[in-house]
Amino acid sequence: MSKRKMIIAQDLQEKHLTEIRELASGWEVIAGRDESVWRSHLADAEIIAGWKKGMEETCLHESSKLRWVQSWSAGVNSMPLQALAKKEVLLTSANGVHANPISETIFALMLGLTRKIHAYVRNQSEKKWHHENMKLEIHGKTLGVIGVGAIGQETAKIAKVFGMTVLGVRHSGKPADFVDEMYTQGDLSTILPRCDYVAVTVPLTSDTERLFTYEQFKQMKSSAYFINIGRGEVVEEAALIQALAENEIAGAGLDVFEHEPLGVKSPLWEFENVIITPHTSGSTEFYNERLTENILIPNLKTYLSDRVPSVNFVDYKKGY
Template identity: 65%
Template structure:
């Protein structure tokens, strides 16, 4: 009988590999981002960390040994969840890894739009000394955080340092620290007219697909800013563009889009009230370390003891 095998489809630091080896010294550990490194190991890998497009043929074949998939991203909407569920394959996500970098991006959007940093950068490039109508400040304003998971919680925590009123929306409506008022998703429209900033941190599911359409933007203040770091498909992009063009909302900070990369023809590129980042809000120097030490290793210890991995276990019914 051959060695048990784990495939990690990422380039990870040697000290992280060593930590894994200490736990499973008798296993064959395959690591590397290059497809040629792990392609021939997929069908007999018991654990795969890092889903890659096109690997389902080997991973979900009748003779596959796959028991547990640990994703390298928080979102799992791109996975064949129904097939994975039908094969009784446990799936855990990298949810929680992004709380610090994404919350920093959220506030860079909020502060940038409020204090016109994006406008002044354009002025700088044009060597133009201009006040540009600067007048807003963020302190004491109201932020609506749509999706109070790990990212939403960290965002709420930082918001309190600005003396902000925090309204939260989550599926359960369960109260959360640093959130002044919590609501369910069904109550979303009730809070939108109260928000100076609307921050979307939701995963993409059947329920959240195009949760924000013309109706939601029409409910927002004309002075409100919209921030989306969740998934692009949560927003009807044409409705957002219309709201930005017509002054229905004041501006937007966008890291995600309905189609990525964002088309060069998209009017969003040229809008002076929009800040765009290329789906990089979760990027951080500590990414691999957090996935391995905070998620993979605790889950691996569960798995080896005969338990189901418990950190970020994906609920197939909910889709996240």
């Protein structure tokens, strides 16, 4: 009888591979980021950790053995969710891995805009000594966190160090540590006029697509900054450009965009009050380590005990 197969389409530390192989004793574990390592094993794989575009052609046919996929990203909107659901494949995400690096990026963008660091970096490249009329402080201000998951909660925690008031939005509306007031998505118009900073951390779902249109930017203070590290499609980009051009908001820090990479003709490149990063807010030296130790291995232990993996289990109906 052939061995059950697990593909890990990532390069892991040897200590983690050893632990996984010991846990899955009797299984064939194929590991490596290079496609040539695992491509010929896709049709027989029962578990895939690190889904890659194009795998569905081999993995989701009627007779495939695939039963569980561990995504290597927090967002799963780019995956073939309908096909996976139809095949009743269990899906778990990497939600939570990014809490530290992305919350750091959110504050880097907020502080950079507030203290005009981006302007001074430009001046430095020109050897230009200029004050830039820098006067704002982040301390004591109000932050709206749109999407209080692991990232949002870590962001709220950091905000309290700056003495900020934190207004949160989450699907359930349930209270969370470090969040002073919690709301649901339907309450956006209530909280946006109160915020000095708005940080968007929601995943892309049918409920969050184009959550921010010109109407939402119009509700914000003209002195407020908008930060988006969630997904580009959560924001109507043309509306954001209009809001910036008409000074409806003070500026923006953007890591995600409707179309990536951001086109060279996009007006967003030209705004002096916009900081752009290339969808790198989650990059960290500890990514694989955290995902493997905190999510993949615990889920594997559960799966091998004939139970449903519970860490970051994805509800196909919700899309996260």
